[in-house]
Amino acid sequence: MNDFYQKLAAIRHDIHQNPEISEREYNTTEFLKGYLAELDIHIVEDDLKTGVIAEIGHGLPVIALRADIDALPIKEKTGLDFASHNGAMHACGHDFHQTSLLGAAEILKGMEPDLKGTLRLFFQPAEEVSKGAYQVIEADGLKDVSAVIGYHNYPHFKPGQIGLRSKAIMAAVEKFTVRVSGVSGHAARPDLGADTVLAITTMINSLQAIVARMTSPFEPTVLSVTHIEVGSTWNVMPKDGFFEGTIRSFDPAGRATLRQRFNKIVENTADQFGVDVAIDWGRTPTVTYNDETLTPLIFENSKRFADVFEVEPLSIGEDFAAYQEQVPGVFALIGSNGDEGAADLHHDTYTVKDEALETAVTYYVENAQLLLDYFASKG
Missing domain, CATH: 3.40.630.10 (Zn peptidases)
Incomplete structure (x- = not known):
């Protein structure tokens, strides 16, 4: 040099x-x-x-x-x-x-x-x-x-x-946090509560369909859940929990569609299990x-x-x-x-x-x- x-x-x-x-x-x-x-x-x-x-x-x-x-x-x-x-x-x-x-x-x-x-x-x-x-x-x-x-x-x-x-x-970067609130109770009587754990795990599993079944294989897309917190002991159904993660995509026009599909799956699952849900999208790059x-x-x-x-x-x-x-x-x-x-x-x-x-x-x-x-x- x-x-x-x-x-x-x-x-x-x-x-x-x-x-x-x-x-x-x-x-x-x-x-x-x-x-x-x-x-x-x-x-x-x-x-x-x-x-x-x-x-x-x-x-x-x-x-x-x-x-x-x-x-x-x-x-x-x-x-x-x-x-x-x-x-x-x-x-x-x-x-x-x-x-x-x-x-x-x-x-x-x-x-x-x-x-x-x-x-x-x-x-x-x-x-x-x-x-x-x-x-x-x-x-x-x-x-x-x-x-x-x-x-x-x-x-x-x-x-x-x-x-x-x-x-x-x-890629466009999405950062999502999903907070779920159910009804706590004894693990022996889940029918008397609203199961936050089951709601969260079902949401996470269902969200993978966005990439696997709702997005063109010619449009690279990644959805990763990277952090889950729910519950504190073995015999209590917890009231609250959350999960967070990221979506990565490359089509500017398709970015809004990905969010819409995500929101719909989460909200429909919450309705199915009788829990409340709040979705927060961070301010991240397109x-x-x-x-x-x-x-x-x-x-x-x-x-x-x-x-x-x-x-x-x-x-x-x-x-x-x-x-x-x-x-x-x-x-x-x-x-x-x-x-x-x-x-x-x-x-x-x-x-x-x-x-x-x-x-x-x-x-x-x-x-x-x-x-x-x-x-x-x-x-």
Whole structure:
């Protein structure tokens, strides 16, 4: 690596060693503001508690570049010289993301007189809890924006590789909690109560029919119940219980249908067993859906500096999708490790390779210019 990327690697190591979890990225925010100020990059005044919005260039069009900055509440076990010791960890590589956007910002600032518009930088908080993109939007981050680009590092691709596709690249995420209330009583006389345990287990079994019998086999869908709590002893029918889990899907139009089918099964089962039920749907990302016009442009442009190929969609979610609901957006997967057996995202031994930074920085720089030129030509 040349001196510039060695500097960026050192910055990433420092960020990695001092991670902060979602909505508590206070020191990270101050560091980012200070670094951008030293580059004489304009920091936008906003209502964000954490995170930074900054701008390079002037006038229209406006293209947004996004990187997330939060870490996870995971105890790191990588053994790295710069490993975190504060109980949190950049186990999803957001240290890599924000460092690459800082590097791109430095390069693009040097090109500012020649930019055909404005580049708006989102150093976004709280991606891991699916709140940060909405916070940036509520802070008017998308005002006048023509398009937004971002990426996620991907440990199963090598440095220098970029995976991309039009349409869905990451799944819509549903988080559901179902609370059931019956009538408690003695386990020897279930006829005198309303059996919460039986109602919950029947709901869970019946919900699997959504994937197995109600969804096209050509539309990948996952429904997982991951947490159940009901009852406290062997001879008492409990009054209350709940279960929660997730649905993952890739068809934006079918997302509402999945929820409707879920609600109907749960409510009909509750009626069958004479229990009350409440369903809560969390605020979670929709499909990360790459714009069908801009994605081929970025795909071809990125071939100039990377090995670019079409990927299958991932069943994980991304709140970058919130931006794409408002403006055209493109989200890529950039290789960050590639070793056989490399730890997956959110693992306590997750690592990325510093040599992948050059591709990530160049992805921002080259495609930011491409999109400015594209929208400027449209007037």
